[in-house]
Amino acid sequence: MDIYEIRKHNLVNLIGSQRKGSCAERWGMAPAHLSQILSDKTAKNLGDDVARRIEEIEGLPRGWFDSIHPGEAPIQESEPTESKLSATDLVKQMLAKSGKGIPEETRLRLLSAAQEPEASNLLGADFIRKGQVGDEVWIAHYDVRAAMGGGQIPHEYPEMLQDIRVSPKHLREMGVTFKEHFHLKMITGWGQSMAPTIKDRDPLLVDVTIREFTGDGIYLFSHDEMLYVKRLQKKGKDRFKMISDNKHHDPEEIRVEDTHILARVLYVWNGQPV
Structure with missing residues (x-):
């Protein structure tokens, strides 16, 4: 059981019989965001910032979301169908x-x-699947079609295209920075708005443990239920500047609370570090 399953379990117990819309308003989040976290289909996670904010608003101890509490029933795993x-x-x-x-x-x-490890939803917990240990490892490649144009609705169950076999040592020599090789996954970008950095259908190496803004860079993120690969810059306290490398596309401002970061792009598989 990972941290996000525990947080979801605690979130369900915290909401109880309350109206989800009222809870979302009180916690300063979009109702659609809360619904996605609670849904069994979208598998959107409750991130650190939102968890800490809800704890503060509800007067709960910091870190309350991150553990099972005494007296609660254990999380039940559904029977496999x-x-x-x-x-x-x-x-x-x-x-x-x-x-x-x-x-x-x-x-x-x-x-x-x-028996090869199988792909699940890009937004789900399958990202914790580790690669093969050794100098060469397998990195899962997901058909997510993250749009580099106007945005694209992600597949509910994206299919794995293939696994990429790489050497973590060689990746680091190329300037790719990461903690563990099993944090890395491959996705495919679609569209031309990030050209020339990322061209249509370029494979992208991403770190799926980066779920918060860590500084200017290219991120995989969802906004208004659409999936994007764009540059993000922080503008003020509550807004991002969403930037396309293609100069024919104007930058846009989007709200931080409506933007859900899923990974950071580390390398474009056309020889472009980012």
Whole structure:
């Protein structure tokens, strides 16, 4: 169980029978943002800043959201349904039902392929999946289609395209800064608004543990339920300046509280560090 599951559990208990809209207004957040955090489909996380703000407003101890409290029922894991079965389980079921005529070598290949780590929602907890330990590691590549133009609604269940095999040592030699290789994932940008830095369909290396603004740079973020890859600069206390590298696209100002950072772009897979 990760920190975001614990926070969601505590958030549900805190809201109780209260109206979600009233809670969102009291906590200074958009109702849609709160609904996304509570939803089982969008899997948007309760970030550090928002968690601390709610604790302060509600008079709760700092860090209250981050642990299970005595006397509470443990978080119940739902029973796996057929739609939630892993690829390995589904392949095993298929082979048991109709795989009698399949050669043994083919059966083993199917099982081996199904046992590769699977992709889940880009916005969900699958980002904690670690790569293979060693000098060369596998980095998961997600088909998220983060838009570098007018924004794009993310797939609810994006499919993994392929894994990229890289050397963490070589990445650092190229100037890519990161703590652990399993913090890194690959996504694909779409559109021309970040050209020439990022061209249409360029693969992007991102650090998914960066969920807050850490200084000027290129981020993967959602705003008004759209997904973007853009430069962000802080403008005042409550606004970001959203910048496109393509000079034909004018900068825009967006509200910090309506902007949910999902990762920071570290490297463009066309040889462009950022």
